[in-house]
Amino acid sequence: MHKSLICNIFLMLSLLAITAPAPPVLAQSSVKLIKSVDLPGYTGDFDHFAVDYDRNRLLLAAEDHGTVEVFDLKTSAHLRSIPGFGNPHSILARKGIPTLFITDSEKQMSTIRDADTLAKKKTVMLTPGADTAKYDAASNTLYVVTGGKDVEMKTANLEAVNPDSGDKKSMITFPDNHVEAMAFVEGDQRLFINLTQTNKLAVVDRTSMKVVNVWPVTAAQQNAMVAFDLAQHRLYVVCRQPGMVVVMNSDTGAIVDTQPAPLRADEVQYDADSHRLYVPGGEGYMGIYDTSDADHIKLVEKVTTAPGAKTGLLLPAMHRLFLAVSPGETKEMAKVLTYEVK
Template identity: 35%
Template sequence: MRLAGLFAAGFAVSLAAVAQSAEPLRLTKTIPLPEVSGRLDHLAIDLKGHRLFVAALENNTVEVIDLKASKWVRNVAGFSKPQGVFYAPDIKKLFVASGADGTCKALDGRTLAVTGTENLSLGADLVDYDAHSKQLYVGHGGKDAGNDYGELALIDAISGKKVFGVQTEAHPGAILVSDSPRVFVVIPEKSHVLVLDRKTHTIMQTWTVAGGSRTVSLAVDEVKHRLFVGTRNPPAIIVLDSESGKEVARMVTVNTLDGIYFDRAARRIYASGGEGFVDVERQIDPDHYESIAHVPTGPMARTSLFVPELKRLFVAVPVAPDRAAEILVFEVQP
């Protein structure tokens, strides 16, 4: 009887483990984006205002979603291929970087009216924000601007004006302002990761990502000191020691990789790509990982945003012949 009981208990635990690994993300909502054409780029969140912002690159708009009502409410026009978006809740401003005219525009967080424009150079793209210094980091330049170098612009978020520029060897890709005194930046053309000092704005180190080109995305495990670098060729997530830059692991992942995120609470990595899937990897320990799910999204659904406070992953799916553009809302399962 006791053996039977142990077997039943063990079987139940096994079933629970299978269920957990089978569904780490559950699709809870699909939010249509009416009359939005072309590619969708990056997303931003206003937690207190319950709003999601989506850069509709080819539509030249920023789309606004009411997350309480789970519906599209409006768009903001007047951009020229908007790519990078960030909402700064401490100063209640939305920032939009546009690639075709090289501008970074500041918008009033309540009315979404443009309150300032800073002219950078063509290719203005990904952004991140340092709430301590109230500075915005914007990558721009490179081949898009006809240059063999790029720049990481630092913009004072209060005035909206550029206060400093860090020259880079090519156009900067993903930017990650960490909790430490460092900023990580990838240079896709060179397969490099730059490590910047947040106070001096100097490049402290340059790490070469071996065996992978087109470094496009970044995520970090601040506690275990692991930096996750997404590459497109081959499609992989390469795990580096964030102190030394030494590679400790790598995983094959979704094609046309764009967004990667580390979920500290669930110890998972979420990676979205244009192949039409989100790959989910589980962190066994800082140096070992396993694939636990290949979640379907939609064709060319490259960009996404993970919001740990909501335990939600938002995936942007562009328009297709059989459906409108939409945002898929996935809930993290324990």
């Protein structure tokens, strides 16, 4: 090749290198994995987390293992495993209160426990199948889902309980054998609860303990989790078939938007202040959604986690998000993953 032609080619390549646009800078993730704690020897599924601020503890219900796992809240170090449960699901820990309330769906029944030692103080005789629960501090009421197909019942209940004594205040019975998670917020008497068998969302007045509305969730099936944004009048209902976030108007039940969600999700966490919705899924990633536009939420990030990482707890004040990795059917190592939330 002629020498001058070679020089011209090199000159053109040099100019292209100078003028070519720089590669796009990838946006930094809003969460950063800072700790992974292995839990060897665990099988089955984990369920819900709770925080005991008085004792600097993170608590995790190992439902299929029949234990409650205790971690250091600040370091995530695994401190000990407390046996003696059937299938523990939800844990209530309150500041300044020396007891815990732990729901249990097996014959061991729900219990009130010493918060220091987790020794049993009282057995609470709820309807069998006690599972998910949510606490209202203003009325000192714990709402517990009981009954259902797992205990061979054709109906399920929402039971209002005094968590100090275990006394039942009131109860609603639903004609569904599969009822999942609920949501409510301070300053609003409505409780929203998933009637998963019939693919509906029930609206309960907590003052009267009456069902005031039942809304169909038509965009997807197996509606299981729900978060409530009072300021924006929105419900974020997470369904499992297919994986989907269904956005509903909390005043009318109208569906205003949908977005894909991870499969096998078993938790939704919401920070209304930052307009961020977190949906961990058992298939191995977590969806993070921006809800700033109440009518058009956006999937802003898909964070690779681990197979079975489907339950979690968000602590916005600590900038922490904890995920429990359930071995389930995968036979993977059980873990607790700790993320810094930026």
